[in-house]
Amino acid sequence: MRAAISIKNISKNYGALQALDDVSLSIEQGEFFGLLGPNGAGKTTLISILAGLVTTDSGHAAIMGADVQSQFRDARRMLGVVPQELVFDPFFTVRETLQFQSGYFGIRHNDAWIDEIMANLDLTGKADSNMRSLSGGMKRRVLVAQALVHRPPVIILDEPTAGVDVELRQSLWQFISRLNQDGHTIVLTTHYLEEAEALCQRIAMLKQGKIVALDTTANLLSQYGSVKKDGEGKTDLEDVFVNIMSGGAR
Numbered sequence: 577m578r579a580a581i582s583i584k585n586i587s588k589n590y591g592a593l594q595a596l597d598d599v600s601l602s603i604e605q606g607e608f609f610g611l612l613g614p615n616g617a618g619k620t621t622l623i624s625i626l627a628g629l630v631t632t633d634s635g636h637a638a639i640m641g642a643d644v645q646s647q648f649r650d651a652r653r654m655l656g657v658v659p660q661e662l663v664f665d666p667f668f669t670v671r672e673t674l675q676f677q678s679g680y681f682g683i684r685h686n687d688a689w690i691d692e693i694m695a696n697l698d699l700t701g702k703a704d705s706n707m708r709s710l711s712g713g714m715k716r717r718v719l720v721a722q723a724l725v726h727r728p729p730v731i732i733l734d735e736p737t738a739g740v741d742v743e744l745r746q747s748l749w750q751f752i753s754r755l756n757q758d759g760h761t762i763v764l765t766t767h768y769l770e771e772a773e774a775l776c777q778r779i780a781m782l783k784q785g786k787i788v789a790l791d792t793t794a795n796l797l798s799q800y801g802s803v804k805k806d807g808e809g810k811t812d813l814e815d816v817f818v819n820i821m822s823g824g825a826r
């Protein structure tokens with residue numbers, strides 16, 4: 577079976593800064609995968625390369641077998657990206673925003689699917705509201721909806737729960753988990769490590785542009801978790817993250 581995402585020896589410099597240093601990674605179809613790392617580790621740069629927004633200096637990446645540069649259109653059609661930044665045209669309504677996004681992928685008459693996505697994200701009541709009138713959390717829901725209009729098999733979410741309330745986080749995770757159960761490949765970046773621990777089957781950790789850990793969540797916990805001094809209490813992904821990032825991993 578083709579990998580959902582294949583990344584081979586990718587490096588990327590911004591001037592003197594090496595944002596990615598020979599990164600290789602394969603994410604299988606149907607995985608719920610976590611891409612973690614401190615601020616500036618290179619997560620968004622990697623996602624931008626996969627989305628065709630940033631070019632690599634060396635290496636290759638493919639989405640469902642389609643090269644992100646030489647087969648850009650095919651690769652982009654296979655991918656839905658929920659970006660970190662809340663960027664919208666303030667004059668469109670929610671429905672228009674989603675129709676416009678469908679048009680970008682050459683899809684007409686997409687209203688039945690748009691209605692279904694909006695219902696799942698509790699956006700139906702806001703369908704005719706202008707984007708500028710929405711709260712930050714509602715805008716975040718529209719970003720998720722936008723990523724799904726063309727029914728991509730692979731979905732990347734770049735810190736989708738930054739600054740959103742508990743209720744939305746939970747409904748978002750229910751919806752994303754259901755998409756994963758339906759066979760979608762999900763890649764998540766987040767600084768909420770308890771979310772990654774609960775949701776992701778496998779995790780890669782980036783530090784200064786390099787992959788410093790790549791394993792199942794269970795293996796990372798058993799190999800890099802701290803044994804609490806009093807012998808009580810469970811180790812968690814935050815322990816693992818701190819241990820790996822401080823270089824103190826066993």
Ligand SMILES: Nc1ncnc2c1ncn2[C@@H]1O[C@H](COP(=O)(O)OP(=O)(O)OP(=O)(O)O)[C@@H](O)[C@H]1O
Nearest residue numbers: 590593594595613614615616617618619620621622
């Ligand atoms: N367009 C750019 N020009 C110059 N430097 C950039 C550019 N984009 C990113 N960088 C730098 O590349 C490095 C990696 O940034 P990136 O945004 O990929 O990290 P990140 O892991 O997504 O961080 P965060 O968790 O803060 O979102 C950082 O040092 C950043 O300042």
